[in-house]
Amino acid sequence: MSISLKIEFGGGLELLFSNQRSHKISIPSEVTSKDGTTKPVDLSYLIFWLRDNLLKEREALFIENGTVRPGILVLVNDADWELEGEGDYVLKDGDEIVFISTLHGG
Amino acid sequence: MAHRLCVLCETSKAIVKRPKTGQQICKECFFNVFETEVHNTISQASLFKPGDRVAIGASGGKDSTVLAYVMKTLNDRYNYGLNLFLLSIDEGITGYRDDSLETVKRNQEQYDMPLKILSYDELYGWTMDSIVQQIGKKNNCTFCGVFRRQALDRGAAMLNVDHIVTGHNADDIAETVLMNIMRGDIARLGRCTMICTQGEDTIKRSKPFKYAYEKEIVMYAYFKKLDYFSTECIYSPEAYRGHARAFLKDLEAARPSAIIDIIHSGEAFEIKEDIKATQKVQQTCKRCGYMSSNELCKACTLLEGLERGMANAGITDRARKKMDAEGPTPQNIRTIPFFQTSTRPGSPQPNNVENPQVTS
Numbered sequence: 173m174s175i176s177l178k179i180e181f182g183g184g185l186e187l188l189f190s191n192q193r194s195h196k197i198s199i200p201s202e203v204t205s206k207d208g209t210t211k212p213v214d215l216s217y218l219i220f221w222l223r224d225n226l227l228k229e230r231e232a233l234f235i236e237n238g239t240v241r242p243g244i245l246v247l248v249n250d251a252d253w254e255l256e257g258e259g260d261y262v263l264k265d266g267d268e269i270v271f272i273s274t275l276h277g278g
Numbered sequence: 279m280a281h282r283l284c285v286l287c288e289t290s291k292a293i294v295k296r297p298k299t300g301q302q303i304c305k306e307c308f309f310n311v312f313e314t315e316v317h318n319t320i321s322q323a324s325l326f327k328p329g330d331r332v333a334i335g336a337s338g339g340k341d342s343t344v345l346a347y348v349m350k351t352l353n354d355r356y357n358y359g360l361n362l363f364l365l366s367i368d369e370g371i372t373g374y375r376d377d378s379l380e381t382v383k384r385n386q387e388q389y390d391m392p393l394k395i396l397s398y399d400e401l402y403g404w405t406m407d408s409i410v411q412q413i414g415k416k417n418n419c420t421f422c423g424v425f426r427r428q429a430l431d432r433g434a435a436m437l438n439v440d441h442i443v444t445g446h447n448a449d450d451i452a453e454t455v456l457m458n459i460m461r462g463d464i465a466r467l468g469r470c471t472m473i474c475t476q477g478e479d480t481i482k483r484s485k486p487f488k489y490a491y492e493k494e495i496v497m498y499a500y501f502k503k504l505d506y507f508s509t510e511c512i513y514s515p516e517a518y519r520g521h522a523r524a525f526l527k528d529l530e531a532a533r534p535s536a537i538i539d540i541i542h543s544g545e546a547f548e549i550k551e552d553i554k555a556t557q558k559v560q561q562t563c564k565r566c567g568y569m570s571s572n573e574l575c576k577a578c579t580l581l582e583g584l585e586r587g588m589a590n591a592g593i594t595d596r597a598r599k600k601m602d603a604e605g606p607t608p609q610n611i612r613t614i615p616f617f618q619t620s621t622r623p624g625s626p627q628p629n630n631v632e633n634p635q636v637t638s
Contacts, residue, residue, distance in 0.1 A: 176622070183340070183496060242527035245464040245496055252497070253293040255282060255302055273508070274340075274496045 173201040175213070175265040179222065183273035185244065186233055189226050197226070201265075215246070216259035218269065226262045233273075283375055290300040293501075297491045305501055312498055316486050317352050323473045325484050328359030333440040335393075335430055336385065338378030341445030342415050343385060343506040344495050345487060348562070350389050363437050364389075367429045368397035369422055370405020371512060378507040388505065396433035398425055402581055410513055413589040420593060421584075424576045432617065434481050443487040446485040449492040449530075452537045455544035460522070464549060471544040491537060497598065498505035506573045567617035578614060585611035 179195040186193045199221055200245075202210045216239065223235055233241060239259055240246060247255035247270040248261055281291045283304050290304035296311075304310065326332065334349055336342045346364060353360050369375050379395065386393040388471060399405045402425060410418050434442045458467040469475065470570045487495065499506055529536040532601040562568065563575035570576070581594035583601060587610070590597035 184510060187509070197292070197618045200577070242524075242531045243492075245493060245500075247500070251291070251293040251294050255292055270500075272500060273495055274331075275527075 174198045175201045175267075177218070177263065177266075178266070178268040179226075180270040180272065181272075183240075183245075184275070185271050185273040187233070188224075188229055190228050191275060195226060197221075199263075208256070212262045214259060214263060215253065215256075215269070218263060219259070222247045240271065243273065243275045245274060246270070286347060294497055297493050297530065298490055298538055300534070308494075308497070308501070312494055313351060313355075313492070316348055316476060316490060317356060318360075319473070319489055320352070320486050321356075323484070324472060325443075325482075325486065326358055326360055326441065328357075329453075330359075330441055331361045331363065331437070332443060333363045333365040333434045333437055333439040334391075335442055335444040336366050336382045336393075337445075337505040338366070338381035338385070339445070339488065340496055340499050340506045340508060341447055341450075341492075342503075342506075343381070343445075343504050344499050345393065345443065345445040346385055347502065347504055348498075349486070352392070362389075362391050363439060364393040365430065365433045365437060365439075365442065366393065366395045367433065368395050368399075369399050370407050372407055374509060374512050381507040382503075382600070384505055386594070394433055395608060396429050396465065401425075402577070402586055402614060403548055404581070406513060409584065409589075412584065412587075415513055417590075417593050421580055424592075425433040428577045428614075431481060432608050433566070435617070439481065439484045441484065441499065443484055443486055443514065445487055445495075446542060447487040447490050447492050447495055448537050449523075449526060451485070451488055451544070452540040453542050455528050456522045456526065458601065461613045467547055467594075468549045471541055472538070480533050489538065489541070532563055562617075569615070582607060582611060582613060587630050 176196065176198050179197055181189050181193055181195075189195070193263060196247045199213060199218065202212055203217055204210045219240060220236065223231060227234055234244070246258075249268055250270075253261060282288050282632065284304035284307050285301050286303050286307040293305050293492070294308050296308075298578065334342065334351070336346055339499075349360075349362055352358065353362060360504075362387055364381060364382060369378060373396050382393060385391075394520070406418065406422055409421050412419075430442055441532075454470045455467065458464075458470055470489075473486075473488050474482055476482060498504075506562060514575045522571060526537065526540075545555035560569055560575075562573060563570040563578055565578045566571050566575060568575045568577065572579075576584075579598070580589075583589045583591035583597070586604070586634045588597065588601045591601035592598070
């Protein structure tokens, strides 16, 4: 089983991802953890999946201490991920996830 | 997870959590509170009066793009009676500024504001590309920062405006407070939180986004689908600011109010009168007429160093002395045109403002 997601990068983050702002991806709907239990995929899983599968350069500008680097905004279906449980948000088929860097000049 | 409702209107779905207050609010209420807070910042500081000509320092980046949009919105909504202009500085950085200026040109159409572009090449005879070619990437941000400040003032004088507004946001100001503390720069610490500083002549400079969080500016741009440019400057490692910025973002992650708290701390600093007395008095540069704390302003010193092939002269005292020892300034070097102060009648003498510095 897998789910389809639409991923958008903005604010300069797209430069780390082949300079492509929009990506359509398919990821497994469940993952098996070390103790053998399975659980549905969440946003934390997605962040590492993006690092392993789409990120082309400078990982440190995307991930820090197990989550997105401070200063990167995340939106789940156009809502601030801080309202959706952040990394614990359980992904659904068709979700749109947006990552925007705030770290570039104004 | 059930959708939470906006705590303000209690009808629509919350889409943003405000870092300043922790409130969860909907899109319409977010636009409304963001714009209203900027309006309150402007009106509480009495930044403008009807008929003022105001230049928006526009780089094409997120902050100045949102600033232009919000200034236009507030000017219409609250009848500020301002004449708004876009003022852009072309530093001459191929593949960076030329692209971002395209964004500003689109903003000119979208917001229906006159645009003035002033280039380093025009004013100083050097582009950042040619400066970096001579001096390398080390210290080039010093040239760019000093040249930009003076270029903005001169562009503003050409537009004959009363006021320049810049997109400096709460995160920028908190960062500057931290940097000035770490460097022990008491003079700048005292004024870096001021909303309005005195520029050249009677042109004021202010920061209407002083209390606006970067997160909210980016969210605002995203939800309004504003057209902005976001690429790192190809010459700018900005290492020192980078450290302060990373530290601040970590603080914000732990406690979002940290940014506003740091600004309030900065505002509460008081400098003793006898310390103030030791600070340099402002004068005008004998070569170009721009404000300066020395006989020669920083831009003229940097330009002379470039022209004489001794670019470090404007960076370190030792290199400066070395250049002076090489003999007097040659007559044939390029200099900055003399600053013409505007003589528009009725220009008010502003009060409660101080002289600005490069780091602001």
